[in-house]
Amino acid sequence: xxxxxxxxEFSPDYSTARHRFREAAGRLGWxxxxxxxxxxxxxxxxxxxxxxxxxGNGSEQALxxxxxxxxxxGFFGSAIQLGLLEQWSIxxxxxxxxxxxxxxxxxxxxxxxxxxxxxxxxxxNRNFLLEGxxxxxxxxxxxxxxxxxxxKRPPSTWEPxxxxxxxxxxxxxxxALKQAVAAGQYEFSKGLFYGGPGPSRANQLLGEKLGRWLxxxxxxxxxxxxxxxxxxxxxxxxxxxxxTDGQRARLVNWFGPGSxxxxxxxxVAYRTRGGFGQWCVARSGVQQYLFACAEFGTYGPIHVVxxxxxxxxxxxxxxxxxxxxxxxxQRLSESFCPGSPVWRQRALKRGxxxxxxxxxxxxxxxxx
Numbered sequence: 001x002x003x004x005x006x007x008x009e010f011s012p013d014y015s016t017a018r019h020r021f022r023e024a025a026g027r028l029g030w031x032x033x034x035x036x037x038x039x040x041x042x043x044x045x046x047x048x049x050x051x052x053x054x055x056g057n058g059s060e061q062a063l064x065x066x067x068x069x070x071x072x073x074g075f076f077g078s079a080i081q082l083g084l085l086e087q088w089s090i091x092x093x094x095x096x097x098x099x100x101x102x103x104x105x106x107x108x109x110x111x112x113x114x115x116x117x118x119x120x121x122x123x124x125n126r127n128f129l130l131e132g133x134x135x136x137x138x139x140x141x142x143x144x145x146x147x148x149x150x151x152k153r154p155p156s157t158w159e160p161x162x163x164x165x166x167x168x169x170x171x172x173x174x175x176a177l178k179q180a181v182a183a184g185q186y187e188f189s190k191g192l193f194y195g196g197p198g199p200s201r202a203n204q205l206l207g208e209k210l211g212r213w214l215x216x217x218x219x220x221x222x223x224x225x226x227x228x229x230x231x232x233x234x235x236x237x238x239x240x241x242x243x244t245d246g247q248r249a250r251l252v253n254w255f256g257p258g259s260x261x262x263x264x265x266x267x268v269a270y271r272t273r274g275g276f277g278q279w280c281v282a283r284s285g286v287q288q289y290l291f292a293c294a295e296f297g298t299y300g301p302i303h304v305v306x307x308x309x310x311x312x313x314x315x316x317x318x319x320x321x322x323x324x325x326x327x328x329x330q331r332l333s334e335s336f337c338p339g340s341p342v343w344r345q346r347a348l349k350r351g352x353x354x355x356x357x358x359x360x361x362x363x364x365x366x367x368x
Contacts, residue, residue, distance in 0.1 A: 009079040009086075010337070010344060014105065014112035015045055017078040021104045024085035025052035028095070030102075037201045039119040041112035049108060049205060052085075053213055054100040061362050062214055063096060064222035065355065066103035069124045069202075069276055071110015071117060075337040076296065077225035078104060078111075079344075080351040087352075096359050101213050106202045114329040115315060116308060116336070118200060126184035126195035126272060127203055128279035135197055138185030145181060150191040154318035155310040155328050162302050181305070184273040190316050192308055195274045203279075211285050221358045222280060222291040225351060227336045228304050230297030233346040235354070236261055237292040240275030247290050254361035255354065260292060294354055296347045298338055307335040 011017035022032055033051040041047050065084070067077025081102050088095040105111045109119040117123050129135060142149075148164055186195045199207070214220060230236050237251065237260035251260045277291040298304065311332040314325040338344070 009083045009348060010075060011078060011082075014041060014047070014074070014108060015043070017074065017082075017111070018048070018050060018105060018108075020082055021050060021052070021078060021085070021102075024082055024089065025102065027089050028054070028085060030054050030100075035201075035205050037108060037119065039109045041108075045112075047108035047112055049106055049202060050104040051209075051213070052100075052102040052104070054096070056099070059097070059099040060216060060218045062099040062101055062217045062220045063355070063358060063362070064101045064103065064214075064220060066106060066222065066224045066276075068105040068107050068111045069224060070226060070228075070336075071107040071113075071115045072333055073116070073225070073227045073336045074105050074107070074111040075333070076227050076347065076351075079348060080225050080355075083348060083352060084355060098359070098362060099214075099217065114333050115311065116332070117194070117312075118202075120196060120200070121190060121194050121312075121315075122196035122200050123184070123193050124200055124202055125276050126193055126274040127200045128276050129195070129274045130279060130282055133273070135186045135195060138187045139179065139181075139183050142181065142185050142188070142191075146188055146191060149181065149305075149309060150188060151309075151313060152190075152317055153313065154322065155313040155324050157324070159310075161306045161309060178301070179271060183271060190312070192305075192312055206280075207283065210280070210283070214284060214286055217286050219288045219362065220284065220286045220290065221362060222277075222289065223354055223358060224276060224291065224293045225296075226293050227296045227347075228298050229295045229301075232297055232299075233343045233350075234297045235347070235350045236295050236297075237354075238262075238295050239277060239292060240272055241278040241281050241291075243290075246288075250290060250361060251292070254357050294351065296350070298343070299335055304335050307332045 011020055025032055030052045034048040035051070036046055036048045039047055065081055067081055068074025081104060107118045107124050109115065110117055182193050184193055184195045185191065188194060237255060239260060239262040241262070243251070243262055277293060280291050281289045310328040314322070314328040318325040
C-alpha cells in the first residue's frame with residue numbers, strides 16, 4: 001500500500017474521524033451502523049460506536065479491524081481504517097474478496113474527550129470478563145500503589161512522579177510492577193486500569209451484535225489497533241489468551257517469527273483480566289478466531305503512565321477550563337498518538353502491512 005501523505009489520514013478530533021470513516025465506508029457501498037452511548041462530546045455532539053460491514057455475507061472468512069478500545073488511541077486506529085478504505089476506493093481491484101468488519105471508536109467518549117477510559121472511567125480492555133468471572137478484586141500490590149497512581153488532587157507541573165516510579169521499579173522490578181499496576185482492578189473506581197462494575201456499553205453491544213455481523217463465518221482474523229507500549233514506532237502483536245498450535249503457526253508464517261507475544265509480562269505485554277481478545281475468541285461463536293492486539297510503541301513506560309496519571313487527576317479533581325487540565329489532555333494525546341511525521345509514517349506503513357499480510361495469509365489458506 002502506497003502512502004501519499006501519511007499524516008493526512010490522522011483526524012484532529014473524534015467528530016472529524018467519525019465523519020471521515022463513515023464517508024469512506026459509504027463510498028465503498030459498505031453497510032453502516034451507528035450505536036449511541038449515553039454521553040455527549042465536548043461540543044454536545046452525539047457519541048457513537050460506528051460499524052462498517054462490506055457487502056455480501058457469503059464468505060466464510062472475515063477480517064475484523066477495530067479501533068479506539070482505549071479512547072485516545074483511536075486517533076491511530078481510525079487513521080489505519082481510513083487509509084485502508086480510501087486505498088480500496090482508489091484501487092477497487094485491491095478490495096478484499098472476503099468479508100470485512102470495521103469497528104470504529106469502541107470507546108467514543110475517551111476518543112472525544114482525550115481519555116483512555118470511557119464515561120464511567122472504565123478501561124474497556126479490562127471489562128470483557130468471561131462468563132462466571134466477577135467484576136471484583138485487584139492485584140494484591142495495587143492498593144499499596146494507589147496513592148502514587150491516583151492522587152486525589154489536580155495535576156501539578158512539579159510532581160516528581162518519575163522519581164517515585166523509578167524507586168518503585170527498583171523495589172519491585174519492572175515485570176512485577178507492570179503486572180501489579182496494569183493487570184486490571186475492580187475496586188478503585190477513579191483509579192487507573194479500572195475494569196468497571198459490570199459490562200460496558202461496548203461489551204453489551206458486541207455481545208448482542210458480533211454473532212450477527214460474523215454469521216456464517218468459520219475463519220476470522222481480528223486486528224485491534226493500540227498504541228503506547230514498546231519501542232518508538234515498532235509493533236508487536238499481543239495475545240491475551242493462549243494460542244493453539246495452529247494459531248501460532250499462522251502468526252509465524254504470516255507475520256514472521258518474533259512478531260507476537262502471548263501472556264508474557266517479561267516483554268512488551270502483561271497478563272490482564274477482562275481482555276477484549278480472549279472474550280472475542282470465547283464468545284464469537286466462530287470456529288477459528290485469531291485475535292491480535294497490534295501494539296505500536298510511543299514513549300517510555302514511565303512517561304506513558306505519568307501521562308495517564310495526570311489526565312486521570314485532571315478528569316476527577318481538576319476543572320475543564322484549567323490550564324493544567326488542558327496540558328494533561330494534550331500530553332496524553334501526544335503520548336498515544338505522537339505528532340512526529342516520522343512516527344506516523346512508520347506506524348501507518350507497518351499497520352497497513354499487517355492488514356495485507358493477514359489478507360494474503362487468509363487467501364493462501366483458501367487456495368491451499
